[in-house]
Amino acid sequence: xxxxxxxxxxxxxxxxxxxxxxxxxxxxxxxxxxxxxxxxxxxxxxxxxxxxxxxxxxxxxxxxxxxxxxxxxxxxxxxxxxxxxxxxxxxxxxxxxxxxxxxxxxxxxxxxxxxxxxxxxxxxxxxxxxxxxxxxxxxxxxxxxxxxxxxxxxxxxxxxxxxxxxxxxxxxxxxxxxxxxxxxxxxxxxxxxxxxxxxxxxxxxxxxxxxxxxxxxxxxxxxxxxxxxxxxxxxxxxxxxxxxxxxxxxxxxxxxxxxxxxxxxxxxxxxxxxxxxxxxxxxxxxxxxxxxxxxxxxxxxxxxxxxxxxxxxxxxxxxxxxxxxxxxxxxxxxxxxxxxxxxxxxxxxxxxxxxxxxxxxxxxxxxxxxxxxxxxxxxxxxxxxxxxx
Numbered sequence: 001x002x003x004x005x006x007x008x009x010x011x012x013x014x015x016x017x018x019x020x021x022x023x024x025x026x027x028x029x030x031x032x033x034x035x036x037x038x039x040x041x042x043x044x045x046x047x048x049x050x051x052x053x054x055x056x057x058x059x060x061x062x063x064x065x066x067x068x069x070x071x072x073x074x075x076x077x078x079x080x081x082x083x084x085x086x087x088x089x090x091x092x093x094x095x096x097x098x099x100x101x102x103x104x105x106x107x108x109x110x111x112x113x114x115x116x117x118x119x120x121x122x123x124x125x126x127x128x129x130x131x132x133x134x135x136x137x138x139x140x141x142x143x144x145x146x147x148x149x150x151x152x153x154x155x156x157x158x159x160x161x162x163x164x165x166x167x168x169x170x171x172x173x174x175x176x177x178x179x180x181x182x183x184x185x186x187x188x189x190x191x192x193x194x195x196x197x198x199x200x201x202x203x204x205x206x207x208x209x210x211x212x213x214x215x216x217x218x219x220x221x222x223x224x225x226x227x228x229x230x231x232x233x234x235x236x237x238x239x240x241x242x243x244x245x246x247x248x249x250x251x252x253x254x255x256x257x258x259x260x261x262x263x264x265x266x267x268x269x270x271x272x273x274x275x276x277x278x279x280x281x282x283x284x285x286x287x288x289x290x291x292x293x294x295x296x297x298x299x300x301x302x303x304x305x306x307x308x309x310x311x312x313x314x315x316x317x318x319x320x321x322x323x324x325x326x327x328x329x330x331x332x333x334x335x336x337x338x339x340x341x342x343x344x345x346x347x348x349x350x351x352x353x354x355x356x357x358x359x360x361x362x363x364x365x366x367x368x369x370x371x372x373x374x375x376x377x378x379x380x381x382x383x384x385x386x387x388x389x
Contacts, residue, residue: 071178114317161192
């Protein structure tokens with residue numbers, strides 16, 4: 001049964017499935033246990049990889065200008081490739097892209113922070129379906145997702161990756177003089193592909209997001225959100241881009257070295273068959289963001305997502321949560337008072353046999369209850385899952 005009790009760390013809760021004492025566990029795991037820092041570190045890495053690609057593409061723009069200037073022919077392969085590269089001027093949009101990346105980072109950092117307050121909220125339990133392993137999120141949360149991620153998703157699922165394929169051909173085939181290497185090999189392991197279903201979903205959402213029926217067009221995008229794991233959909237081509245940046249910088253370095261060694265005439269900087277370093281991808285494991293307690297009976301990481309008019313508003317809950325040191329300090333005072341009351345000695349035991357029996361039972365019962373709470377441990381998650389059965 002829910003408890004009508006305030007939870008300081010989750011001010012939006014009216015009926016709670018967690019006790020005040022559980023806030024100590026929430027704080028210990030989320031802050032001291034590194035769960036929140038893990039969210040920050042992951043999202044910072046995601047933004048860093050995308051920004052490194054933007055920086056490399058900016059260098060390619062300078063190289064394209066050099067090629068175009070050095071090639072005096074009116075029509076030449078490398079001159080045409082350089083002009084196509086320059087048509088997508090990354091330098092003009094890089095600041096806006098960075099703003100959108102930071103917007104995405106802040107949004108997911110806030111949304112994932114809602115985890116404990118969501119599972120402690122009794123009124124949200126109807127939005128978890130253990131049989132089908134589906135969580136139901138609100139239409140308003142879908143709107144939050146679209147507003148904070150759509151531009152970045154369109155860029156790194158579609159626009160940038162198309163441009164990257166052109167850049168690869170240009171940097172592999174052309175030297176700084178504008179000479180075109182017919183024997184240059186474009187590495188297939190650094191070829192980006194655009195998934196047609198993703199393309200259609202994103203473009204449909206973009207074109208209709210301001211219409212009254214926007215939800216029907218954008219719902220498929222939102223359904224890629226996972227409550228307790230980072231979805232690859234919202235960090236498109238991440239590991240490939242990480243390796244590609246190294247490859248691209250190597251190509252630019254070879255061209256720059258050739259230019260420095262031969263300032264008066266050109267020489268192909270990329271010998272036949274040697275087109276950069278190996279594609280080294282880090283092994284990615286879909287680890288849970290919030291670790292389940294020892295007695296957890298189900299894995300929320302495996303739950304799918306569905307969006308309805310009514311559901312869990314993750315972003316709003318993340319904005320409201322107060323799992324921090326200041327709130328924990330006030331909660332700790334309560335816990336200390338509770339501990340003092342539970343450990344207070346019974347001074348009335350010697351009064352009479354019957355009265356002693358009565359007086360001893362109450363403190364023992366309280367101690368047993370406290371012991372049970374301690375054994376549950378991190379069961380903020382387990383409490384929710386048990387009630388769902």
